[in-house]
Amino acid sequence: MAYKIGYVDPSFNTPEELMMAANLIPYRIFGDPTIDLMDADKFVPPNHCFWARNCLQRGLNGLDKDIKGIIITHACDCSNREYDIWYSHVPYDFYYFLNAPLKRDKISLKFFINDLKELKFQLEEHFGAEITDKKLYEAINLTNEIRKLLKKISEYRNKGLLLGSEFHAIIKNAYKSDKKDVLHNLKEKLKKLEIKEPLPYVDGSKKRILLTGSILDDTEILIYLESLGFEIVTDDLCIGTRYFHNLIEITGDPIKDIANFHLSKPPYSTEHPSSGRFDFIKTLAEKYQVQGVICLVQKFCEPLLYEYPFFRDSFKKIGMPFIFLEKEYKRDSYKQLSTKLEAFKEILRGVKK
Amino acid sequence: MGRHYLAIEQAYRDGTPTAWATSGTSVEMLYTFDVQPILPENAATISAAQKVSKKYIESAEDLGFSYDLCSYFKTNVGAMQNNAPIDLGGIKPPTFMVAADVICDTHVKWFQVQSQRYKVPLYIIDVPHVTSNTTNKQKEYYQSYVEEQMLELMDWISEITKKEYNEEKSREVITNSYELSEYWIKIFELRKTIPCPVSTKDTFGGLFPLFTMPGLKEPIRVFKKMYQETKERVDNGIGALENEQFRLLFEGIPFWYNLKFFGVLEQWGAIIVFEPYTYSFGKFLDPTMTKDYIINNPIKAMSKIMLSFWYIYDLETRVKEFKRVIKEWKIDGVILHNNLSCRPNSCGMYDLKQRLMEEEGIPSLVIEADMNDPRKMNEEQLKNKLESFMEILQKNKKQ
Numbered sequence: 001m002a003y004k005i006g007y008v009d010p011s012f013n014t015p016e017e018l019m020m021a022a023n024l025i026p027y028r029i030f031g032d033p034t035i036d037l038m039d040a041d042k043f044v045p046p047n048h049c050f051w052a053r054n055c056l057q058r059g060l061n062g063l064d065k066d067i068k069g070i071i072i073t074h075a076c077d078c079s080n081r082e083y084d085i086w087y088s089h090v091p092y093d094f095y096y097f098l099n100a101p102l103k104r105d106k107i108s109l110k111f112f113i114n115d116l117k118e119l120k121f122q123l124e125e126h127f128g129a130e131i132t133d134k135k136l137y138e139a140i141n142l143t144n145e146i147r148k149l150l151k152k153i154s155e156y157r158n159k160g161l162l163l164g165s166e167f168h169a170i171i172k173n174a175y176k177s178d179k180k181d182v183l184h185n186l187k188e189k190l191k192k193l194e195i196k197e198p199l200p201y202v203d204g205s206k207k208r209i210l211l212t213g214s215i216l217d218d219t220e221i222l223i224y225l226e227s228l229g230f231e232i233v234t235d236d237l238c239i240g241t242r243y244f245h246n247l248i249e250i251t252g253d254p255i256k257d258i259a260n261f262h263l264s265k266p267p268y269s270t271e272h273p274s275s276g277r278f279d280f281i282k283t284l285a286e287k288y289q290v291q292g293v294i295c296l297v298q299k300f301c302e303p304l305l306y307e308y309p310f311f312r313d314s315f316k317k318i319g320m321p322f323i324f325l326e327k328e329y330k331r332d333s334y335k336q337l338s339t340k341l342e343a344f345k346e347i348l349r350g351v352k353k
Numbered sequence: 354m355g356r357h358y359l360a361i362e363q364a365y366r367d368g369t370p371t372a373w374a375t376s377g378t379s380v381e382m383l384y385t386f387d388v389q390p391i392l393p394e395n396a397a398t399i400s401a402a403q404k405v406s407k408k409y410i411e412s413a414e415d416l417g418f419s420y421d422l423c424s425y426f427k428t429n430v431g432a433m434q435n436n437a438p439i440d441l442g443g444i445k446p447p448t449f450m451v452a453a454d455v456i457c458d459t460h461v462k463w464f465q466v467q468s469q470r471y472k473v474p475l476y477i478i479d480v481p482h483v484t485s486n487t488t489n490k491q492k493e494y495y496q497s498y499v500e501e502q503m504l505e506l507m508d509w510i511s512e513i514t515k516k517e518y519n520e521e522k523s524r525e526v527i528t529n530s531y532e533l534s535e536y537w538i539k540i541f542e543l544r545k546t547i548p549c550p551v552s553t554k555d556t557f558g559g560l561f562p563l564f565t566m567p568g569l570k571e572p573i574r575v576f577k578k579m580y581q582e583t584k585e586r587v588d589n590g591i592g593a594l595e596n597e598q599f600r601l602l603f604e605g606i607p608f609w610y611n612l613k614f615f616g617v618l619e620q621w622g623a624i625i626v627f628e629p630y631t632y633s634f635g636k637f638l639d640p641t642m643t644k645d646y647i648i649n650n651p652i653k654a655m656s657k658i659m660l661s662f663w664y665i666y667d668l669e670t671r672v673k674e675f676k677r678v679i680k681e682w683k684i685d686g687v688i689l690h691n692n693l694s695c696r697p698n699s700c701g702m703y704d705l706k707q708r709l710m711e712e713e714g715i716p717s718l719v720i721e722a723d724m725n726d727p728r729k730m731n732e733e734q735l736k737n738k739l740e741s742f743m744e745i746l747q748k749n750k751k752q
Binding site: 110 | 416417418419421422423426454457458459461462463465466469477479481482484485486487490491494495497498501502505667668669691693696697699700701702703704721
């Protein structure tokens with residue numbers, strides 16, 4: 001049985017292919033908004049990112065026994081010093097802090113390649129696996145196939161054949177399961193979608209929206225949005241479009257190709273420059289003819305809190321209805337958003353599809 | 354510091370290049386190109402000291418910036434929004450901006466926002482984060498990464514200022530910075546003496562030239578004088594506090610709007626003799642950074658400073674260094690400021706407290722407030738906490 005490497009990533013810059021080539025299953029650690037943070041609160045002050053503290057609590061509670069090591073990837077401040085807390089209190093023999101760069105230029109690429117090579121070296125040393133170029137390209141081909149399928153499947157959201165929440169659950173599964181199983185399941189899913197009739201819920205009263213924000217890993221929040229009458233036809237999220245928007249280009253140097261892939265993804269709020277994120281959202285919003293944009297942000301998510309006025313003003317300029325909502329990472333708090341969301345739906349009533 | 358602000362005003366009058374920089378960024382690089390540095394964090398502390406930071410913070414919140422964001426950032430946004438005068442922490446848009454994520458990613462977001470608002474070019478230095486298990490091999494390529502960016506920054510500034518990089522000037526600047534830091538560290542060494550010759554009032558007040566003027570000659574003279582006076586006090590057995598009973602370490606940025614609060618400690622005969630925050634601006638703390646090294650490798654030294662900054666030490670190093678300081682500075686108790694504006698610094702504080710208490714038997718207290726936002730400080734509650742803490746210290750001393 002293959003072992004897993006758990007990784008915490010507030011964005012998406014973790015090279016799954018490196019783990020796969022070491023015969024390990026990359027397992028993205030998600031939060032669990034139903035658990036209590038009693039232990040995490042002993043180590044991290046309560047005004048720190050709710051989601052990151054929740055992930056730490058999951059680690060403290062004990063993760064899946066097949067997980068044999070932890071990678072934490074840099075994206076924002078919450079990933080940096082919390083790594084040391086994980087390292088001190090969640091016992092694993094293998095730990096790696098991946099310094100995913102802030103910038104997307106040549107110097108950063110060179111650095112990221114060095115850091116990926118070091119991760120490769122440490123994985124090989126610790127797990128006694130040889131990560132060859134051949135194995136890396138096998139992994140790359142597999143994840144590229146998965147991305148192509150996810151891209152196709154994602155389009156069914158726009159055709160009214162797949163709920164945004166269903167698609168979210170599919171991506172989550174892709175992040176934490178054996179990629180061979182993922183490929184098989186996605187092929188099956190696509191076959192079913194290709195012959196599927198439009199869903200009965202597509203009654204014209206639903207409001208077509210683009211979902212953006214910080215890391216949103218609880219599918220229930222999407223289900224909640226849908227229950228209020230929103231149809232999530234597209235997104236620019238890590239657990240969403242950012243995972244499959246690009247493919248890894250194959251040039252003969254697999255580590256470089258992986259690094260390049262991550263630095264070429266659509267811009268994100270934790271990077272520099274980040275203003276391109278708005279342009280990417282705008283392009284998606286136009287392509288999928290959404291009526292509005294919902295930006296859901298985890299409480300204390302600084303990168304997004306800094307961007308809010310820019311987003312608000314930029315969407316206003318293009319006449320796109322936009323709502324920014326900060327939420328706690330607790331499932332029973334979602335209903336507190338209903339008044340604002342109902343009001344937003346009213347605004348969208350007059351917006352043409 | 355008045356000299357620094359006069360120089361800023363002069364630069365705007367003359368139309369010579371100015372640059373905003375975040376603390377921890379290589380201000381020395383700016384002086385190398387005769388660019389006048391302006392540190393918005395420093396300006397924000399002036400707003401706080403002048404009791405106007407709350408007004409500016411609220412003004413930034415009116416623009417949509419969250420209550421939970423960094424109060425330095427919001428003070429800066431609000432001060433500019435209200436055209437605040439320089440003596441209230443007002444600064445103007447510069448020729449360009451340089452930020453680094455040495456201390457926090459917040460610095461990057463802050464300057465992204467302001468460079469966008471004022472349409473000013475921005476260069477970001479990405480500094481990798483050193484953690485508890487970072488290896489020496491990793492540190493080597495981290496160092497190369499920062500160095501390469503410094504070389505790129507050099508070209509970038511050269512293009513904006515139309516000025517060539519001058520190696521001689523660079524050596525002069527880094528040497529001045531080194532000498533300034535040397536005096537600072539020497540003053541800290543003198544603080545090991547019982548009674549402690551200088552209080553936290555002097556170090557919090559005297560700190561600023563280290564990050565606004567490192568590279569100039571004038572502050573060295575001031576620091577030298579400060580050192581000589583401190584030395585004299587030590588030689589004559591004069592302490593900053595008449596009846597020194599307890600020696601404390603204060604971790605974190607102070608509450609700039611209420612520095613007099615620290616005076617409350619005097620009633621218990623307690624004095625703060627070490628602050629990692631102010632000490633960290635001694636910068637050349639990596640033992641490999643000798644005077645010879647920095648003179649021969651100015652750019653490498655500037656890069657190294659960013660990677661070895663005390664304020665951002667990983668948890669293991671932080672614990673180790675705190676233990677050393679407790680021993681050498683003869684600390685009786687530790688106060689840790691869980692600064693609501695500085696999440697990176699407050700992260701790890703609970704572990705630090707626990708380990709100092711368990712492994713060193715040092716009473717430690719975490720207090721909650723904010724460096725620039727007076728709304729987030731409950732003075733009465735803090736006094737009560739300190740009172741209980743001092744009782745513990747008193748009991749400890751008797752045992």
